[in-house]
Amino acid sequence: MTVALSTAQLIEKHRPTLDQALDAIRTRAYWSPHPEHPKAYGEGGSLAAHEGQAAFDALRGTRLDLGQPGTDGWTGDEVSPFGIELGVEYPHPDVDALLPAMRAGMPAWRDAGPEARAAVCLEILARISARTHEFAHAVMHTTGQAFMMAFQAGGPHAQDRGLEAVAYAFAEQTRTPGAADWSKPQGKRPPLELRKSFTAVPRGVSLLIGCNTFPTWNGYPGLFASLATGNPVLVKPHPRAVLPLALTVKIAREVLDEAGFDPNLVALAAERPEEGLAKTLATRDEIRIIDYTGSTVFGDWLEANARQAQVYTEKAGVNTVIVHSTDDYQGMLGNLAFSLSLYSGQMCTTPQNLLIPRDGITTDAGDKTYDEVVADLAAAVDSLLGDEARATALLGAIVNPQVGGRLDMAPELGEVALASRAVTHPDFPGATVRTPVIVKQDGARKQWDGTDADAPYLAECFGPVSFTVAVDSVEDAVALLRRTVRDRGAMTVGAYTTSDEVERLVEEACLEECAQLSLNLTGGVYVNQTAAFSDFHGSGGNPAANAALCDAAFVANRFRMVEVRRPA
Amino acid sequence: MTVALSTAQLIEKHRPTLDQALDAIRTRAYWSPHPEHPKAYGEGGSLAAHEGQAAFDALRGTRLDLGQPGTDGWTGDEVSPFGIELGVEYPHPDVDALLPAMRAGMPAWRDAGPEARAAVCLEILARISARTHEFAHAVMHTTGQAFMMAFQAGGPHAQDRGLEAVAYAFAEQTRTPGAADWSKPQGKRPPLELRKSFTAVPRGVSLLIGCNTFPTWNGYPGLFASLATGNPVLVKPHPRAVLPLALTVKIAREVLDEAGFDPNLVALAAERPEEGLAKTLATRDEIRIIDYTGSTVFGDWLEANARQAQVYTEKAGVNTVIVHSTDDYQGMLGNLAFSLSLYSGQMCTTPQNLLIPRDGITTDAGDKTYDEVVADLAAAVDSLLGDEARATALLGAIVNPQVGGRLDMAPELGEVALASRAVTHPDFPGATVRTPVIVKQDGARKQWDGTDADAPYLAECFGPVSFTVAVDSVEDAVALLRRTVRDRGAMTVGAYTTSDEVERLVEEACLEECAQLSLNLTGGVYVNQTAAFSDFHGSGGNPAANAALCDAAFVANRFRMVEVRRPA
Known part of the structure; x- marks a missing residue:
């Protein structure tokens, strides 16, 4: 090994x-140190747009050999939601060989200390950043995100979240000094004196279980939080979204090796079709930390069964927007239309339920009835997506058939305010591109109050399906918001109101039910977007997620502090 | 309510x-701001020794009315390990009435903010500190600790641990500012601007399940960490050690009330005999945090079943000291003798297994065989406890019949190197005072290596029972240490060695198995004692405890940060 x-x-x-x-x-x-604009890349060692495209094209149909120990064959059958086959093969792990190999480098990685680990993590992120154009295509063709979103959310925004986790990890590990002298007075006798050393020690192998829709954005926080706190990280991607994380693992292994550490501190665990590898890995004794984004069912299973591990989960939720009043009706409609359309509503942060008083709302454009608001919103979505090129650039593709199925079934749930239509992608005719559907719902209290209530809007309907729910009063809207957050969780809550009193009611509900609130967004910030270093993603305090990205609680228990005391 | x-x-x-x-x-x-010396009290509003005694005497045979809602009768049958009946009665809770009442004050307590909450907590601690002499008797007569230990560990040291938790809680909650302005450049367009507020919100009612041996020392960290982060705290004491925590609850309620907060933010849940109230409370939906010190069986049950709560447990462990070599043989013997005798070995930090090479050790007093080391240690304990007054002042009383039973059975486990003897307490003839027993054990690898090994020293034998284990080599000692920590956990590890190589081996074992290590203690610092603000109590990374006292991980998940974003 050459330490370069x-x-x-x-x-x-x-x-x-x-x-x-x-x-x-x-x-x-x-x-942010990571530029959002595609044109910002191409100098200083970073790939320009055409180079990224070429690098991605060159990956197709190849075998991505990571040089991992414990490889017992090859697997991979990713098909882009835009219709092309990736044809990339990844190593399939022999877990009994790979996991011990991953532990071998732990003592040296631990002894390197928090600052060196942070620096290595930042080098990994810097090399990922230089290949943002390549990653953009990898993310696009595994998630169905349109190119610009795949570029930004899968590139700089994901890198930001990874860097944020490294910063939190560094801060937590260095709160206690490496060494301290302790001298306790004993009256007239000499003081008791000790020399103490404090070492941040890892918990064990950390397992990242990636998701289909945001493999890098949702994956990097856990990956870098664990690696920066001294733990090896085994990356088990979603079988439909392996490539972005496989490239990440490859870069991480290269940097670790060049910096003189064991590359096996980061490894990939790609699974065979229907293998259920996550379940097998999650309860292995070597696995001491798990980061997971995905369904509530499997997240709950992990929390209940992976008892030997610290488990951080982001699961499903039902996101609500309360529409009470506004002094910028067009701004509100435009903002909401964008939120519902972005990536075909396939974000864990997309609003699902729009609660609107049955008697209508007051706006700067005059009072609007419930039906008018719904119709105007439908028109705003229609107008936003009227141009096919803009529509595909915003919607991306439907990520998998399950989402398409829910979209097709949505009209059975109530009166359709806006029907979904298919859009032909100019570049990828094989892509399934669909506009969102908006379905009207009766939000009378009897529909949702009570343990046996089963209105469709009380459950998550992941994808481009939203419900305009007619409630009897704004107080009922707040009560329904509370019930939804408490029972189903929420990654986001939005509200539009010009009333201080209503604002106070909604804010109190969010403080008590522990949900992140965006008020009166009418411009270029959307309820479904959060910015690293400033916004928390999720609260970790309602059923949608047991952790927030990113805070001290997300990193502080990934390591432990071991103290050695000696007489001074 | 008058806000005083x-x-x-x-x-x-x-x-x-x-x-x-x-x-x-x-x-x-x-x-430490809390004086250790009994004579430091009696001025500035604090109780002097005789006043503390009188206050304790006045409590005996009374009903401690805390003015709690949801009280459905009275309970209490504490009998001091020193032989006197306390006769204090406590409110028994109607949980369905008490828990909602405890939640009522949460919004105002949350809105007060981290600094005000910290100040209220420090006022509670200051008033407890002023009554340290009274608490000393309450701790002594519930735990069996000798007076001086009850005074120090139950008084200033416990108050230190409570204050430490408040400090960590304050630091964590204030890492994020209360508000922030966010302005994202948009090239030539105006920047996106948001005003953000961040509020630390509580999780819900926090349950403290107290222990018999250190009701205040082990109880205060969780109590104050939860209260300082905005959570109401329900205190369920061990039925044999109610009084110290009941007094704590009474003071907390008084301070909360005087400061204008709801006194029901802190309440007592004393249980009826054989009621099993902890189990009932632990799975209530309102309970969102649990702090527990006690048996591994119930700690494991809590972790598995109280799924709606964050669960912090300190359970059983097997503490090891490796004796390899020393340049202060007498200092080592004296230090170990003290550690084994203090509070009759009834500390979770007391060494149980002394691993000594079969071939003997090198010392400044010449080479010593295994048998000589064991005999010299036995003699050191004998000498330390030879004077009856000093013996009782160090040993205290046996806390309960289970500990006495284990002590009586110990001679059946091997050759007795030092027999236990009964000591008559000069002031309390009803006290059960016993000197420790030391039992020799064969530490040949076949006795402990392998999954079916069942040597007595592989399990915890809580109380004044220790094993001198003859191992074949120091490498075997380290291997046995690793196995014991990994399987059974350890709150402490000690080692005596003059060899850098052996020191390195032991240190590496502790870093990898996540245990706190004390090296070559020969003076007035003992392996079973930790100092707040400097030493971590437990590591939270081995089976003895899932949390350390006190670190960021102990407090960071007791609250969540809720963000509200508005256009600037």
Whole structure:
């Protein structure tokens, strides 16, 4: 092994970025070292647009050999939601060989200390950043996100979330000094004196169970939080979205190796069709941390069964927007139309239930009845997606047949305010592109109050399906919001109101039910988007997720502090 | 309700102490605001020795009315391990009435913010501190600790641990600012601007399940961590050790009330004999946090079944000391003899297994065979406890018949190196006072290596029973240490060695198995004692405990951060 990168050099290179990240998570001001604009890439070693495209094309139909120990064959059958087959093969793990190999490098990684680990993590992120254009295609063709979203959310925004996790991990590990002298006075006798050392030690192998829709954005926080706190990380991607995380693993292994650490500290566990590898891995004794994004059913299973591990889950939720009143009716409609359309509503943060008083709302454009609001929203969505090119650039593709199935069934749930229509993608005729459906619902209290209530809007309907729910009063809207968050969880809550009193009611509901609230968004910020270093993604305090991205609780229990005391 | 204490005044009064505590947990230097010496009390409103005695005497045979709602009768039958009946009666809760009442004050307590909550907690601690002499008797006569230990461990040291938890809680809650302005550049267009507010919100009612041996020391960290992060705290004491926590609850309720908060934010849940109230409470939906110290069986049950709550447990462990070599043989023997004798070995931190090479050890007093080391240690304990007054002052009383039973059975486990003897307490003839027993054990690898090994020293034998285990080599000692920590957990590990190589081996074992290590203690610091603000109690990374006292992980998940975003 040739140590091409000294950790001292890496620290010198990346410490300023780390310090800026530490400052940003403290001030929560806007900050990012990762450019959002595709044209910002192509210099300083980063791939330009055409180079990224070429790199992605070159990957297709190849075998991605990561040089991992414990490989017992190859697997992979990803098909892009845009219709092309990726044809990339990945190593399939012999878990009994791979897991012990991953543990071998732990002592040296631990002994490197928090600053060196942070610097290595930042080098990994920097190399990922340089290949953002390549990752954009990998994310696009596994998730169905349109190119610009795949570029931004799968690239700089995901890298931001990874860096944020590294910053939190560094801050937590360095709250206790590496060593301390302790001298306790004993009156006239000499003081008791001890020399103490404190070492952040890892818990064990960390398992990342990736999701289909945001493999990097949802994956990087856990991956980097665990690696930065000294744990090896085994990455088990969603079988439909392997490539972005496989590339991540490859880069991580290269950097670790060049920096003189065991590359097996990061490894990939790609699964065979129907193998259920996550379940097998999750209860292995070596696995001590699990990060998971996906269905509530499997998230609950992990929490109940992976008892040997710290389990961080993001599961399903039902996101609500209360529409009470506004002084910018067109801005509200445009903002909501965008939120419902972005990535075909396939975000864990997309609003599902729009609660609107049956008697209508007051706006700067005059009073509007419930029916008018629904019709105007439907028109706003229609107008936003009227241009086919803009529609495909916003909607992306339907990620999998389950989402398409729910979309097709939605009209059976109530009166359709806006029907979904198919859009032909100009570049990818094989893509399934669909506009969102909006379905009207009766939100009378008897429909949702009581343990046996089963209105469709009380459950998650993941995908481009939203419900405009006619409620009897804004108080009922808040009560329904509370019930939904408490029973089903929510990643986001939105509200539009010009009333201080209503604002107070909604805010109190969100504080008590523990949900993140966006008020009166009418411009270029959307309820379904959060910014690393400033916004928390989820609260970790309602059933949608048991952790927030990113806070101290997300990192503080991934390591433990071991103390050694000696007489001074 | 008359608000006698403004939170502004409380903040002004206590902020300097909070700042010192914040500084101490960062430097890990020695610090405490709570005097250890009994004579330090009696001025500035604190009770002097005779006043504390009188206050305790006045409590006996009374009904401690806390003014709690949801009281359905009275309970209490504590009998001191020193032989006297306390005769104090406590309210028995109607849980269906008490739990909702405890939630009523949550919004105002949340809105008070982290600094006001910390100040209120510090006022509670200050009033407890002023009554340290009274608490000392309450702790002594529920735990069996000798007076001086009950005074120090149950008084200032417990108060230190409570203050430490408040400091960690304050630090975690204030890492994110209360509000932030966020402005994201948009090239030539105007920036996106948001005003964000961040509020630390509580999880729900926190349940403290107290233990018999250290009701305040083990109870205060969880109690104050939860209260300082905005959660109501329901205190369910061990039925044999109610009084110290009942007094704590009474003081907390008084301070909350005077400061204008709902006193029901802290309440007592004393149980009827054989009621099993902890089990009932632990799975209630209102209970969102649980702190527990006690048996592994019930701790494991809580972790598996109280799924709606964050569960922090300190359970049983097997503590090991490796004796390899020393340059202060007498110091080592004296130090170990003290550790084995203090509170009759009834500390979760008391060493149980002393691993000694079969071929003997090297010391400044010449080479010593295994038998010589064991005989010299037995003699050291004998000498330490030879004087009856000193013996009772060190040993205290056997806390309950189960401990006495294990002590009586110990001679059946092997050759007795030091027999236990009964000591008559000069002041309390009804007390059960016993010196420790030391039993020799064969530590040949076949006795402990393998999944079916069942040597007595592989399980916890809580109380004044220790094993001198003859191992074949120091490498075997380290291997046995690893196995014991991994399978049974350990709150403490000790080692005596003059060899850098052996020190390195033991240190690596503790880093990998996640156990707190004390090396070569020969003076007035003992392996079973930890100091708040500097030492971690447990690691939270082995089976003895899933949390450490106190670190960020202990507090960071007791609250969640809720964000509200608005256009700027």
